[in-house]
Amino acid sequence: MARHDEEFTAYAAAARPRLYRAAYLLCGSHHQAEDIVATTLAKLYVAWPRARRADAIDAYARRVLVNSHLDETRRPWRRERPSVPEVLDRTVEHATPDDELWSAVRALPPGQRRVVVLRHYWGLSVEEVAADLGISGGTVKSQTSAALSALRRAIHTEGESR
Amino acid sequence: MNDPDPVEDELAARLRGLVDDIAVPPSDGRADLLRGRRRARRRTALIAGGVTGACAAAVAVGVGATAGGGDRALDPAVQSASTAPSSASSTPTPAAPALHDPALNDPALHDPGCPAGQIAMRVGMPGTAHSALAVLLGDYADHLARHLDPTGKHLQLRPSNLQTSANSMGPCVEPGKVTGVGTKLDWSSPGDPGLGVVQIEVHEERPGQIRMQMSGWKEVAPPGTAVRAWTAQSGTDLAAEVQRADGTLVAVAASGLFGNNSTVALAGGTGLTTAQLLEAAADPAYTLP
Numbered sequence: 001m002a003r004h005d006e007e008f009t010a011y012a013a014a015a016r017p018r019l020y021r022a023a024y025l026l027c028g029s030h031h032q033a034e035d036i037v038a039t040t041l042a043k044l045y046v047a048w049p050r051a052r053r054a055d056a057i058d059a060y061a062r063r064v065l066v067n068s069h070l071d072e073t074r075r076p077w078r079r080e081r082p083s084v085p086e087v088l089d090r091t092v093e094h095a096t097p098d099d100e101l102w103s104a105v106r107a108l109p110p111g112q113r114r115v116v117v118l119r120h121y122w123g124l125s126v127e128e129v130a131a132d133l134g135i136s137g138g139t140v141k142s143q144t145s146a147a148l149s150a151l152r153r154a155i156h157t158e159g160e161s162r
Numbered sequence: 163m164n165d166p167d168p169v170e171d172e173l174a175a176r177l178r179g180l181v182d183d184i185a186v187p188p189s190d191g192r193a194d195l196l197r198g199r200r201r202a203r204r205r206t207a208l209i210a211g212g213v214t215g216a217c218a219a220a221v222a223v224g225v226g227a228t229a230g231g232g233d234r235a236l237d238p239a240v241q242s243a244s245t246a247p248s249s250a251s252s253t254p255t256p257a258a259p260a261l262h263d264p265a266l267n268d269p270a271l272h273d274p275g276c277p278a279g280q281i282a283m284r285v286g287m288p289g290t291a292h293s294a295l296a297v298l299l300g301d302y303a304d305h306l307a308r309h310l311d312p313t314g315k316h317l318q319l320r321p322s323n324l325q326t327s328a329n330s331m332g333p334c335v336e337p338g339k340v341t342g343v344g345t346k347l348d349w350s351s352p353g354d355p356g357l358g359v360v361q362i363e364v365h366e367e368r369p370g371q372i373r374m375q376m377s378g379w380k381e382v383a384p385p386g387t388a389v390r391a392w393t394a395q396s397g398t399d400l401a402a403e404v405q406r407a408d409g410t411l412v413a414v415a416a417s418g419l420f421g422n423n424s425t426v427a428l429a430g431g432t433g434l435t436t437a438q439l440l441e442a443a444a445d446p447a448y449t450l451p
Contacts, residue, residue, distance in 0.1 A: 009194065010191075016189060021186070024181055030187070034187060041197065042194070042197040042198045045194070045195065048198075101180060121181070144170075155172050155176065
């Protein structure tokens with residue numbers, strides 16, 4: 001196997017869980033998350049030499065992931081035939097505060113959800129999110145603020161339940 | 163400025179807690195590699211096609227300039243520039259592809275439930291999400307979309323089923339013994355509650371489902387590298403089939419009602435024509451494992 005392929009395979013194996021979880025947060029569907037990650041890694045393979053030269057493999061993977069999710073939401077059958085939202089994949093007998101947060105995240109507009117995933121799940125700075133999404137820092141801040149307003153109740157419910 | 167905010171810190175911790183314990187589907191890293199390679203190959207082919215198209219356009223412009231350019235055509239420099247590429251403008255006939263795609267024999271695509279050197283004849287079951295046939299059906303969907311739905315408004319790229327035939331019995335067979343693969347894809351139209359279908363079959367020499375389910379087949383001029391071609395139409399049901407030089411048959415059908423998945427037909431049918439189906443069927447890219 002060529003060195004390029006070996007490096008890519010090792011990266012894909014290591015990055016897949018994180019990419020998958022981020023994709024799942026973005027789309028809320030295991031099937032779509034799998035599709036998004038598969039597409040992301042295939043595109044990353046094509047761009048691997050360029051991304052590696054720029055020492056920006058993670059950034060490239062993030063951007064492709066977010067754009068792939070955007071592409072998925074633009075597909076007409078996704079848009080017109082929304083599936084029943086999947087229940088968070090873990091066994092719970094009763095609703096938990098996390099369910100409320102999950103519902104709140106799922107209810108965010110896609111743009112705000114992307115910002116939240118990149119800022120708060122991936123831990124990126126405002127500037128990094130702006131660069132990844134191709135938007136201004138001001139837009140990232142305003143989207144973050146709007147998302148936090150929407151999520152505040154779910155976050156506080158957790159705080160009160162502790 | 164990225165000042166720490168307790169609410170944001172709380173959100174970050176909660177989001178990680180929300181998904182860090184979900185099960186990530188197992189995946190063979192080699193499957194990612196193969197998908198990447200296939201994408202790279204497709205991209206290269208598209209770029210090559212684009213360059214060929216650009217050259218053809220340039221030649222057409224050159225020829226047009228020559229025909230209407232009066233004195234310019236007499237200028238030896240211009241004349242040579244406009245005539246020299248004409249020999250290159252004859253698009254080389256693509257070589258007939260091998261029916262069985264060697265890339266699909268890669269062990270990384272094998273169903274873990276199959277013996278070494280064999281592939282699973284079913285997809286959608288655990289362990290077959292990245293099987294050779296799953297990859298192949300994805301390719302079929304891509305090829306069909308390129309011809310029938312370039313804007314991505316109608317065709318569902320996730321195949322709804324799998325039809326196979328092989329010179330071997332059992333759930334696993336050796337690559338090269340698969341004699342036919344087909345699938346059906348949803349076809350929808352924005353604002354229309356109906357559901358149509360596009361079906362494809364690639365098989366070695368023998369009549370397939372599409373051939374048998376339609377009547378009134380008429381032989382037509384074969385497009386591209388095909389040696390024979392037929393079309394059939396009955397109401398909004400259309401079909402086209404081509405035969406390659408090696409005998410392989412590729413059939414594509416379209417119907418305004420996907421009877422497997424819906425009872426509501428598309429009000430205006432699929433809007434496709436037999437000419438479009440013929441062009442799609444004549445794409446030499448369809449292969450068998």
